[in-house]
Amino acid sequence: MKQLRWQILVVVVALGIVAVLLFSQQTPSITGPILPQPEQGGVYTEGLVGALGRLNPLLDWNNSADRDVDRLVFSGLVKFDERGLPRADLAAAWGVAQDGTEYNFSIRPNAVWQDGEPVTSDDVIFTIDRMKSAGSLYPQDVKDMWGKIEVTKLNDKTLKFKLTEPWVPFMDYLAFGVLPKHLLESVPPDQMEKADFNLKPVGSGPYKFDHLLVEGGKITGVVLTISTNYYGKAPFIEQVVFRYFPTSAEALDMINTFLQGQAIVEDSPILPNSWAYYDGTEHFQYDPETAVTLLKGEGFVLPASGGDVRADKDNVSLSFTLLHPDDQTHTKIAETIRDEWAAIGVHVDLQAMPYDKLVLDSLTSRKYQAALVMPKSYRRCLSLSRFIPTASTHRCRAFKWERCTSRRTGWRPSQVGTCSRAGRWSRRKFQRSHHSFENNLAKVSNLRKVYLCYYSFMRSNNEQP
Numbered sequence: 001m002k003q004l005r006w007q008i009l010v011v012v013v014a015l016g017i018v019a020v021l022l023f024s025q026q027t028p029s030i031t032g033p034i035l036p037q038p039e040q041g042g043v044y045t046e047g048l049v050g051a052l053g054r055l056n057p058l059l060d061w062n063n064s065a066d067r068d069v070d071r072l073v074f075s076g077l078v079k080f081d082e083r084g085l086p087r088a089d090l091a092a093a094w095g096v097a098q099d100g101t102e103y104n105f106s107i108r109p110n111a112v113w114q115d116g117e118p119v120t121s122d123d124v125i126f127t128i129d130r131m132k133s134a135g136s137l138y139p140q141d142v143k144d145m146w147g148k149i150e151v152t153k154l155n156d157k158t159l160k161f162k163l164t165e166p167w168v169p170f171m172d173y174l175a176f177g178v179l180p181k182h183l184l185e186s187v188p189p190d191q192m193e194k195a196d197f198n199l200k201p202v203g204s205g206p207y208k209f210d211h212l213l214v215e216g217g218k219i220t221g222v223v224l225t226i227s228t229n230y231y232g233k234a235p236f237i238e239q240v241v242f243r244y245f246p247t248s249a250e251a252l253d254m255i256n257t258f259l260q261g262q263a264i265v266e267d268s269p270i271l272p273n274s275w276a277y278y279d280g281t282e283h284f285q286y287d288p289e290t291a292v293t294l295l296k297g298e299g300f301v302l303p304a305s306g307g308d309v310r311a312d313k314d315n316v317s318l319s320f321t322l323l324h325p326d327d328q329t330h331t332k333i334a335e336t337i338r339d340e341w342a343a344i345g346v347h348v349d350l351q352a353m354p355y356d357k358l359v360l361d362s363l364t365s366r367k368y369q370a371a372l373v374m375p376k377s378y379r380r381c382l383s384l385s386r387f388i389p390t391a392s393t394h395r396c397r398a399f400k401w402e403r404c405t406s407r408r409t410g411w412r413p414s415q416v417g418t419c420s421r422a423g424r425w426s427r428r429k430f431q432r433s434h435h436s437f438e439n440n441l442a443k444v445s446n447l448r449k450v451y452l453c454y455y456s457f458m459r460s461n462n463e464q465p
Contacts, residue, residue, distance in 0.1 A: 038236045040226075045241040052219050052244060054198035055209065057177030058130055061137045069222055069242055074177030074203035077105055077124065086171045090119060090178060090204065090231075100166025105174075107157045111231045113180050114208040121159040125151050126181035135189035145173070178204065206230045207240055220244055291344050302345055310345035319347035323362055324372040326352035334372050 050065035057074050060066035079089040088094075092108045111119040128151055130136060132143045149170075150162035163170060180202055187195045201209050206227060213221030221243040226234055295301075300310040300318050310318045324334040331352060338348040348370075353362070355373075362368045 040236050041238045043239045043241060044237045047243050047245050049245055054193060055201040056198045058136045059193055065244060070177055072207040072224055073201050073205045073209060075205045076175035076177060078171060078174045101163045103161040105159055108231050111204060112229050113204050114202050114227050114229050117182055119204050120156045121153040123178050123181045124159060125153060127179045130189060133189035135192040206235050288344050309347045317347060320369040321349045321351055322370045322372060323351050323358055323368050325355040325358060330372060
């Protein structure tokens with residue numbers, strides 16, 4: 001009887017084990033939604049306003065169409081996230097000395113050029129040397145900055161930057177596209193713009209150059225494909241096609257009317273998603289009634305004899321000329337500004353001109369009364385770097401502010417000098433100094449921001465390059 005009980009116990013335990021094994025191999029039930037998973041493939045096509053110049057980071061400063069392509073083909077030591085904070089790119093890691101004057105960078109061991117050669121410290125040093133040369137299109141203030149920084153090779157994958165004093169914004173300048181020394185060292189600096197490399201670039205970024213699109217003997221686009229040598233995670237989109245257009249095809253309306261809602265009102269020189277943005281800055285609302293009261297208080301009234309334009313006691317009409325880029329979008333915006341001034345009794349004459357002529361001839365020489373400018377190359381005068389939205393006003397950029405503000409707008413930023421220098425030691429102090437800077441700029445500057453564009457893209461399922 002006792003033996004029978006043991007046999008029954010063994011059978012029960014065995015059945016239990018079998019039941020557990022069978023249950024564990026059942027497909028688990030899914031209680032949440034099944035999310036689609038991205039797959040690699042497809043073609044993305046984007047239109048660029050402008051024309052291809054030279055696909056070379058040393059030469060793309062004034063050509064946004066080239067920069068859009070270069071940022072996919074070339075890599076920098078660092079890149080910036082959506083909040084403007086530095087993240088590793090070519091660099092695997094970096095360290096900063098306690099006094100803030102030395103930066104050591106190590107390059108990823110698996111970082112290679114798209115022709116298979118390794119990316120080394122020599123490539124970074126070569127690029128900086130060429131950046132400072134006469135053949136580079138970098139602004140002179142950036143060249144001067146690099147001229148004060150000592151760059152030392154520690155080994156093939158490590159290098160050191162030595163600054164004369166601590167300066168938090170230094171990281172902003174390390175996102176430049178690194179060039180392959182082994183392919184370009186034989187090209188003299190003054191011949192760089194004629195190099196064959198500029199039309200068949202080799203970089204270290206996620207995409208590599210594939211071919212140019214040519215129609216009627218004219219370059220109309222560029223095709224990029226995934227780089228199999230890329231050190232990071234491979235992109236999902238297999239091919240990127242850029243097509244060039246001389247002008248915008250749409251007549252955009254300002255904000256909701258001209259810009260189809262693809263913009264927001266801008267109240268600060270710092271981009272809203274930046275770590276340095278401060279939403280406590282004083283904002284100026286559209287208030288025509290208050291404007292009329294202020295004008296009357298200054299003695300500008302409508303003539304008793306009739307008329308729509310205000311004049312002072314000497315019967316001098318209140319009017320000014322507004323310069324604006326001669327494209328369709330800015331013309332419409334300028335016309336709206338003119339009409340809003342007219343509504344409070346101020347006459348505005350509009351003068352359209354090519355953008356480059358407006359900046360180089362009128363703004364630089366201060367031969368203007370008012371100007372509507374887009375944040376293109378001129379955005380440097382708001383200290384908005386091409387790599388990160390920052391508004392540093394420390395001494396290394398002081399001459400930039402002096403040049404841009406006093407020469408182009410008549411405003412000297414002495415009010416922000418003290419707080420900006422205080423922020424050179426740490427990013428937290430630097431952030432606080434930005435807040436003071438924004439407040440002071442809003443109060444004393446005659447620079448007025450209008451809008452900040454943003455863009456949405458849609459692609460048809462059957463779209464082909």
